[in-house]
Amino acid sequence: MSSSLLITDATLNDQRVNIYCEDGVIAAIDPVAKNVERNSDSTLDARGMFAYPPLINSHTHSSMTLFRGNGDDLPLMEWLTQRVWPYERGITVDEIYWGAKLAIVEMIRNGTVFFNDMYWDFHAVAKAVEEMGVRAMIASVIIDVNDEPAKRQKHWDRIERQHQEVEKYSDRVQFAVAPHAVYTVSEESYRWVVDFCKRTGTVLHTHLSETEGEVEGCIKDHGGRPVEYLHRIGALETNLVAAHTVWLTESDIALLGEYGVVCSHNPVSNMKLAVNGVYPYRKLQAAGAITALATDGAGSNNSLDMFQDMKIAALLQKLTDNDTTSLSAHEVLDMASDNPAKFFNLGGKELVVGRQADLILIDHTRPELNPAHSLESHLVYSATGNVVDSVVCDGKVLMEHRHIEGEEEIIAKANEAARVLFARVDDA
Amino acid sequence: MSSSLLITDATLNDQRVNIYCEDGVIAAIDPVAKNVERNSDSTLDARGMFAYPPLINSHTHSSMTLFRGNGDDLPLMEWLTQRVWPYERGITVDEIYWGAKLAIVEMIRNGTVFFNDMYWDFHAVAKAVEEMGVRAMIASVIIDVNDEPAKRQKHWDRIERQHQEVEKYSDRVQFAVAPHAVYTVSEESYRWVVDFCKRTGTVLHTHLSETEGEVEGCIKDHGGRPVEYLHRIGALETNLVAAHTVWLTESDIALLGEYGVVCSHNPVSNMKLAVNGVYPYRKLQAAGAITALATDGAGSNNSLDMFQDMKIAALLQKLTDNDTTSLSAHEVLDMASDNPAKFFNLGGKELVVGRQADLILIDHTRPELNPAHSLESHLVYSATGNVVDSVVCDGKVLMEHRHIEGEEEIIAKANEAARVLFARVDDA
Incomplete structure (x- = not known):
């Protein structure tokens, strides 16, 4: 029609x-x-x-809106082990769905109509995306480092199945596979995902070199830094979105550039979680990586507003480089639009005839x-x-x-979902 | 009535x-x-x-809204010498007035009803404050380092006169004297201002230890670091608001704490202008200084939104200290409300009977x-x-x-004032 x-x-x-x-x-x-x-x-x-193009959010965990403001200013491991993981273990598909809906309302209000998502239930988020009319690349996520080897095949089967099931959605829903990170995914599964992504042309979305601890652990467990390890197992040859890319050596940067990896910068999350490093924008850009911007999840941001995060990204580079000319307004707008547009099958910064009719006023x-x-x-x-x-x-x-159909109900339902989730786990 | x-x-x-x-x-x-x-x-x-208390903006140059977005991402001296100073030399009282009105509209929208201002025409800003219904501490500013000594008396006379003239305004307008900085004000005038402020109980508002260059210059010109120099000439004994306080030694911090100086933190401006240092929040707080938050002027921020700047301040301390617990939400709200409230004769974070009826919804x-x-x-x-x-x-x-009486006209007039100012100077 x-x-x-x-x-x-x-x-x-x-x-x-x-x-x-x-x-x-x-x-x-x-x-x-x-x-x-x-x-x-x-x-x-x-x-x-x-009229302006919408902004592109290259890495988030949309449903984590449910965790917004529940445990700020805590040491990282205390936050994760006491305020996030126990609740994530108990979260239902319905709660994931309402968390994603709340995130999408917030992103629409802030001029973002595409997000690259990594969370626990592919179909819950896909349903939210379909209903809200936005676009997303949604990952089938894998974490298996503590699983029995026998369970791996089940993850792989689920990824294969969801890759088929994405067909039932409109082309606003794109499929990706997300091995969570080098420290949460077995080498066997990581290698399987790399093979799957190469075989199917699927995007591989992962966290990469976010903290010093991750780098040290990877050297210990895999005999190389995270970028070196991904290079060795062929992951850099996939269509790769690497979130964070903070802890990088010159040779890491050269590899990410050589393979044109999408390096998704999450400035607010990195500062809030004190990862003790800063995304090396100029070097990644110069090396040929695709520099992109992202909010990360509302658990660690806590808002989903790419406009605020563009400002913070530009300020952070000026501070770190001690140079007022670092990451100009023009460049940071490109990170939130033109740079990652083609990779995600989206229109860029120019609104022209023939482009996808995605725009903001x-x-x-x-x-x-x-x-x-x-x-x-x-x-x-x-x-x-x-x-x-x-x-x-x-x-x-x-x-x-400023009016979004159904916004009031979504906010009420997401509030209720968070209340029920936290009460259920706290009472258990 | x-x-x-x-x-x-x-x-x-x-x-x-x-x-x-x-x-x-x-x-x-x-x-x-x-x-x-x-x-x-x-x-x-x-x-x-x-219902919540409004936020307190402890350092700004309100009329510099006219310079918003005119020369970002430039080296500091190029911005100042080519995009700011030539226009400031030519700015009219009427333009200052419309710039201040635009700033006040923006601050009201962002929940700020008090600002501590430093700009070129006391009465232009006072008129804007009176008409808009907000509160401000407005400074009579002095910069005289390039003036003939004979001209100094004229500045001093003007300060004395404006100190009398403030009587004609409501008590929403408070008077301060602002020797701009140690590098722009002669020692003779700085000493006169200190004496005036002690004699009259007037607040002294100055830029202090913003850049490394300022510190080096002060050691060369005055035989001591800016804080030491102000201590020597008695300025720490006044009711002092020191904006920036980035480049500080342990002994500087001890002095600022000992005298209970209001140390106004301007995180966005410091990052955007790459001052190569960060306000030492924990140390200043522990030493006993009054820690406060501010936007600085729209020329170097570029917005006047204390909510955004609270987030950025908290993120910046976590980054710098490499500690997720640094500058908690509670503490940064105090910097924007309770901490500086008494100094500026304002109500604090508790809305209670008997408090000034200043609040936001x-x-x-x-x-x-x-x-x-x-x-x-x-x-x-x-x-x-x-x-x-x-x-x-x-x-x-x-x-x-969200409706402010007269907002549309103010925005139009401020736009016109900026257009005329820039055209007039560019054509000269």
């Missing part, structure tokens, strides 16, 4: 235009002055707003976006996700003038 | 209450369940909202404030200023459900 949307009187590259979307694609961009008539199934008023009457010196600067250094007035994904309006 | 405001059905410390304000003071807090009847001149509906239906695990955590790690629904200052409603 064909569907069309006419976005009227948006500002795009300093020009007032109507943007006509058909079947999920930008079909025409008409200057307002030309008075082109278009019939459409629906319209979206964009007077006084900039930015209210330029807000005080923090004035005076109108530089839109790029304002988006990075002054905006938050709250400058986003409306959101379009796949040619459909997901948020219209 | 007496005036009263009834804030109905707010959530305060987990209780549903009506807050009755009379003549700028919280006169009663009645549990909703008690059905107390109050007549009031006006009402504010607070259903579903937390926080919309707890927003996705990023859910699930409801911990309000303090959410305000610091997940909120932005956009969670603020309504703002009350001195018993008057300054923002009601």
